[in-house]
Amino acid sequence: MNPRRRSRLREDLRVNAARWAQLAATHGTPLLVLEPHLVARRLRQLQTALTGFEVHYAVKALPHPVVLSTIAICGGGFDVATRGEVDLLGRLGLPMHRSIHTNPIKKPADIDHAHAAGVRTFVVENAAEVQKFRGRPSDIELLVRLAFRNPTAKSDLSSKFGVVPAEAELLVKHVLAAGVRFAGFSFHVGSQSSSVEPYRRALQHTLGLVDHVQDTLGVPARVIDIGGGFPVSYREDEPPIGAVGAIVDEVLGPRREEFTLLCEPGRFLVADCMTLLSSVVGTAERDGQVWHYLDDGLYGSYSNVMTEDVHPPILALEELRRTDAALDAVTLAGPTCDSADVIARNYPMPALGIGDLVVSPMMGAYTTVTASRFNGIEPTPIVMG
Ligand SMILES: Cc1ncc(COP(=O)(O)O)c(C=O)c1O
CATH class of the missing domain: 3.20.20.10 (Alanine racemase)
Incomplete structure (x- = not known):
């Protein structure tokens, strides 16, 4: 991810941090927030x-x-x-x-x-x-x-x-x-x-x-x-x-x-009208790199990664509040049991623990429409934000 784009996104999205945390607390995750x-x-x-x-x-x-x-x-x-x-x-x-x-x-x-x-x-x-x-x-x-x-x-x-x-x-x-x-x-x-x-x-x-x-x-x-x-x-x-x-x-x-x-x-x-809020479900170390497993993935809202090789930005919610957090390369994986369900590899993220919120802006286009119910996972709900 381009570092300049990441810091601009942090600045632009900071105003939403408290509201997104509240929405996640109310509805649970994964959650898509739609702003018409x-x-x-x-x-x-x-x-x-x-x-x-x-x-x-x-x-x-x-x-x-x-x-x-x-x-x-x-x-x-x-x-x-x-x-x-x-x-x-x-x-x-x-x-x-x-x-x-x-x-x-x-x-x-x-x-x-x-x-x-x-x-x-x-x-x-x-x-x-x-x-x-x-x-x-x-x-x-x-x-x-x-x-x-x-x-x-x-x-x-x-x-x-x-x-x-x-x-x-x-x-x-x-x-x-x-x-x-x-x-x-x-x-x-x-x-x-x-x-x-x-x-x-x-x-x-x-x-x-x-x-x-x-x-x-x-x-x-x-x-x-x-x-x-x-x-x-x-x-x-x-x-x-x-x-x-x-x-x-x-x-x-x-x-x-x-x-x-x-x-x-x-x-x-529609790309920027929807934001995905997901949570870290599990964390492991594999081949010397930290893996975080999120509750949404390629078979769900990140489907455009698989269908068109389009990679949305991914940020920790905490990053919007504390912009000086150190970033380390991690792997971000989805919730299904398929090994293809990896959202991002060698992707810079701040330290994350189980339950922490992860934010992907730019999730409006070709996301929910091409998501599947693979592994019995229900479609991610959409709420108005
Ligand atoms: C005929 C046609 N028009 C418009 C679109 C929308 O394209 P885009 O989302 O890239 O603007 C598509 C996308 O598949 C299309 O097939």
């Missing part, structure tokens, strides 16, 4: 950096009702990918007309289900998928998802989805031949991209394609959707969202006015 005002703050930051963009929150990142309602109240819309996500928004009475369906591969019945719920914009990435829209309601419009590989992302989504730009014109032809409305292009440069340059390349190529299909097929692309992927700072500092905004401004320039611009942030909006 932080979602609203992130949304405002994004709206400022990406002026004029429609924000469609990727529900998959954290589908908590309070998070979804906060986003709707602050003017945001949604990116849904499954029947379950559509139904969740429906149950909560959230605005479906502000939703887009971004799963490039889906069953025809799922298209009908989302359309009946009010979704009109869908995504395609291959000809077989386009055929599923033939003969369906004429108010449906399609975005063609482009692939731009990105080795700097934690999860390179273009390795699974998207048509390569060279074949995009052919796919647009398939859309037109199927009698379906072509809205424009979308892409996703990959989740938690440590460089924002991939947005430049992707946007430049997309603008080139917009001009190309206008010239060759005579069809305008009205919509450009730059997806999600915006990085957040975990143990290291990552580029600020303003850096993505600057690239977008630079590449689009005056052409901005030609398009309806969309984005699909997941991680960026």
Whole structure:
């Protein structure tokens, strides 16, 4: 963990120490503390950096009702990918007309289900998928998802989805031949991209394609959707969202006015809205290093370590009160009996004893959603903080 980032986090989080200790005493641990005002703050930051963009929150990142309602109240819309996500928004009475369906591969019945719920914009990435829209309601419009590989992302989504730009014109032809409305292009440069340059390349190529299909097929692309992927700072500092905004401004320039611009942030909006409080359950010495066993782990709230190699910061609660504590490298392990359940190795921590509280900020995105019940361990409860 970057020492400068650690000391900034201690300063920023110190104000919460007493409240978190109280919440842990009241509810027990492990415990996730959700602060919806932080979602609203992130949304405002994004709206400022990406002026004029429609924000469609990727529900998959954290589908908590309070998070979804906060986003709707602050003017945001949604990116849904499954029947379950559509139904969740429906149950909560959230605005479906502000939703887009971004799963490039889906069953025809799922298209009908989302359309009946009010979704009109869908995504395609291959000809077989386009055929599923033939003969369906004429108010449906399609975005063609482009692939731009990105080795700097934690999860390179273009390795699974998207048509390569060279074949995009052919796919647009398939859309037109199927009698379906072509809205424009979308892409996703990959989740938690440590460089924002991939947005430049992707946007430049997309603008080139917009001009190309206008010239060759005579069809305008009205919509450009730059997806999600915006990085957040975990143990290291990552580029600020303003850096993505600057690239977008630079590449689009005056052409901005030609398009309806969309984005699909997941991680960026919710990463910092949830904090995990866990306790040391046991301590041992193994191969010359101290191991602390916590009551949450990789099969629980730290699931993003396993799924995307994303490593959240970990601090002792005591560190927020006493910033001068000496740190020693330890191993932090989860509560299951699986040897893979190790949260961090050679990780600097102050001295800890059984029952001491450990804090992980930045635990909102892809944590509870991808957690399992392995070893019979119940999901970590979420309380409002
Ligand atoms: C289509 C689509 N849009 C948006 C997102 C959100 O990405 P991120 O959380 O990196 O912003 C994802 C994540 O998997 C996705 O698949």
